[in-house]
Amino acid sequence: MPDVHRRLFLATGIAAGGTLAVPGLSAAGAGTAALRYPFHLGVASGDPRPDRLVLWTRLATAPLDLDGGMGDKNILVEWQLATDEKFANIAASGNAVAVPGEGHSIHAEPRGLSPGTEYFYRFKAGEHISPVGRTRTAPAAGSAPGSLTFAFASCQHFEEGWYHAHRFIAEDEPDLVLFLGDYMYENNSGRGNLVRGYVEFDEVNRLVEHRLRYAQHRLDPDLKAAHAAAPWLPVFDDHELENNWWGVNFDQPERKQPAFQAFWENMPLPRSMKPENSAIPLYRTITWGTLARFHMLDTRQYRWKQAPNNNNTNCGELRRTDRTLIGDAQEKWLLDSLTARDSGWDFLGQQVFFAQRDGDGRASTCDVSEDAWDGYPANRERIVRGWIDRKVRNPVVLTGDVHRHWASDLRLNYHDHDSPVVGTELVTTSITSRGSTTPPDNLDENPHLRYIGHQRGYVRARVTPDQLTAEFMGVSSVLVRDPAQVELSVVKRFHVADGLPGLQPG
Ligand SMILES: [Fe+2]
Structure with a gap:
């Protein structure tokens, strides 16, 4: 997969190995020149607002070494945010510096984004391209999303x-x-x-x-x-x-x-x-x-x-x-x-x-x-x-x-x-x-306690102006490793109607 991402990155702007002048980053060049693949910990996004959100990654070339394999170097990381998975339409891009004092984590905060919009994002450090993440901004203040x-x-x-x-x-x-x-x-x-x-x-x-x-x-x-x-x-x-x-x-x-x-x-x-x-x-x-x-x-x-x-x-x-x-x-x-x-x-x-x-x-x-x-x-x-x-x-x-x-x-x-x-x-x-x-x-x-379920899982919720639907999801096992042998099911469903507090059976 990194090869695919690298081709995409090359095709859409930030050349691999390209130089960026960042004041005070003298260590970055030396740090990235011999950098091994640093994106083992994946990517994430969070705290979406109508015009901005947080893009996260954390560099670690050897994630279970005491220093993550990163030593004391500062590393320049570039990021891209696009409206399509192939990064043909770049909406924002920039760079940030991963430093040892922050565990080489990146918390990039692109601004000026479109509200209520799905985006895709990725990072680049040295020659290496991260996996692609999907995210979305919150709808505009005062707008009325349907769900x-x-x-x-x-x-x-x-x-x-x-x-x-x-x-x-x-x-x-x-x-x-x-x-x-x-x-x-x-x-x-x-x-x-x-x-x-x-x-x-x-x-x-x-x-x-x-x-x-x-x-x-x-x-x-x-x-x-x-x-x-x-x-x-x-x-x-x-x-x-x-x-x-x-x-x-x-x-x-x-x-x-x-x-x-x-x-x-x-x-x-x-x-x-x-x-x-x-x-x-x-x-x-x-x-x-x-x-x-x-x-x-x-x-x-x-x-x-x-x-x-x-x-x-x-x-x-x-x-x-x-x-x-x-x-x-x-x-x-x-x-x-x-x-x-x-x-x-x-x-x-x-x-x-x-x-x-x-x-x-x-x-x-x-x-x-x-x-x-x-x-x-x-x-x-x-x-x-x-x-x-x-x-x-x-x-x-x-x-x-x-x-x-x-x-x-x-x-x-x-x-x-x-x-x-x-x-x-x-x-x-x-x-x-x-x-x-x-x-x-x-x-x-x-009697106000209406339901107890004993499986492992999560809750899936759908909200509309008229009603909230909550589905209590259960996985059949957390002890079996093989995904093919594990099933997901809705173990219970409740609704809450707009303006009427309390649970209604689903
Ligand atoms: Fe706990």
Whole structure:
């Protein structure tokens, strides 16, 4: 394939080996002259806006070497964006410099693009041409697109399965892919029956460790295909750093900085989101004309520590009215974002379970997961009241984390089973990470929880002004490697009608 891409590149402008004068790049010439093929980690795009988006690649000539095989050289990388797969109609091109301090990642941000347009993109370094990625810009502000398709997914423990779900996402060619966290796990599976293992290495530098872990994931052909098929909106959850980590007071900045840095380096995120001082600006809104908005939340960096909950009759701390999961600034930002009422559908793309899951169904106890929104009920209520007060037309929460498909009607008071439905939650299962072997048994106590599915997979969604259709997709196995032996099926389908919150059977 590289030969094909090279011919295309030669035919359409940037001659292989051509010289570009870039000030301050004296090392580039020497670096690219003997460069081996550097595009093993694939290409990606993300955060589409009407006039711009992010094009990503990360150079590595030897991806599982400590330095990716790249040494300390700066490398000049050219990029092209075209409206056709053969790159006959170039819409934008430019160059960027891959530097060691950014893991030789590229985050190119072409601007002045046409809204609502499909594009193809590729990179060139030295003599080498990358695979081609497909992407698209968001529709123009104020325009009224007739439909939108997106996939959302989470939790892809590398050791626990093959990424068949990503291959199917790539085949769907959705307009957008939301990745809702646990892109990688800091810990070994520890569960046996693994399909593949992490590369072990003697290295104490956490940034190097994280880079290698991401590189190992990005060598997976199915994951590379999903990245190359559509623009992504990634957010992290806990395992990109540590299980159930929490908040501003998490007292290990020396661990946050490398985890955030490696996340940014390996995701198609804009340069404006590059982490500094052990913080990364992760929450943002992506707007799809007047049809939909995606409010991508950060449920880790600003949360209070989980309430101790080993005695579920001692609920005082958990129910403190000032407890926060997303922090005051993000809460204000979210409610302000929801105030501008020009959107048909408002999706909250986030990590942890939003609806109440009460083990015994009794209001006097708090038999709940303290890491989920149930551990921060006052914050949840402020947000739900906020969207009710603002007359948000169609609020839908999209969630990962729990390694099962779930679908829920949202209420203000879950203990009153007749209280009105005020929103909808769709939870995607994991790409590979295993769920607990014990199915939750509290559905009778929680009638708003409408569905639980146990397969691995993802959720496929289609949005029109009239309705949202969510298809819970299941893969038949993540333990079988042979794609020919793995099937994808719609295990459940729900609709949500415009202006009528809650689930309707599909
Ligand atoms: Fe997970």
